[in-house]
Amino acid sequence: MTLLTVQDLAKSYDGGTVFAGVSFALAPDDRLAVLGPSGSGKTTLLRLLAGLDEPSSGVIERATDLRIGMVFQDLALWPNLAVLDNVAFALPNAPKTQRLQSARDALASCRVAELASRKPGTLSIGQQQRVALARAIVARPQLLLLDEPFSSLDPLLREELMAEVRRLAGEINAALVLVTHDVFEALALARRIIVLEDARLAESGDLVSLLSAPQSRMLRQCAAQIEKLRVRKVE
DSSP states (O other): OEEEEEEEEEEEEEEEEEEEEEEEETTTTTTTEEOOOOOOOOOHHHHHHHHSOSSSEEEEEEEEEEEEEOOTTOOOOTSSSSSSHHTTTTTTTTHHHHHHHHHHHHHHHOOOOGGTOOOGSSSSSSHHHHHHHHHHHHTTSEEEESSSTTSSOOOHHHHHHHHHHHHHHHHHHEEEEEESSSSSHHHHHHEEEEEETTTTEEEOOOOHHHHHSOHHHHHHHHHHHHHHHHHHOOO
């Protein structure tokens, strides 16, 4: 079974090409990272996968009734709504009692049940991340999309949240697509990657294998960084 298939996808704005020639498929147990420098179209690709924008050309084929959850880079929490209502907002068609109970369950799964009555502006960034994650999983999606969700976190909190994402994706049996510019996040969460660079898909495959013979500028830089860290550790 395939959840989603992307064929020769391209996106342009005002005559400028963001990317072109992007093709890949996602199976139900996939963990995919989309790596690329700023401006390479990573977030644009994620929005296309989510159905929030339309491609300029190419095809996205989704499994019938595919449920998608997304954590936005800016988290997109409603500041005027309590945490519980922010999460329940992702279930607009369910009866109110069911929406609220499912929201409580999702907050508990993300270990922030005690924050249900608070407003997002009163929370730490780590707590806000967990609330956004709860909203993304409340409908038990088959595909979880993450747009650089750890970029504003300190290293210890980032490790903690990455572990939570791995746990939750396993609990709800969701495929995962992570957008990041950080190769270490990709190594921690993904089984394979695609690299967007120079308005195209530059390379794809298993990250460890690609780092052994990188073709894109980004992975060459990452490989050099990893080698420096290895040398320092040996010294």
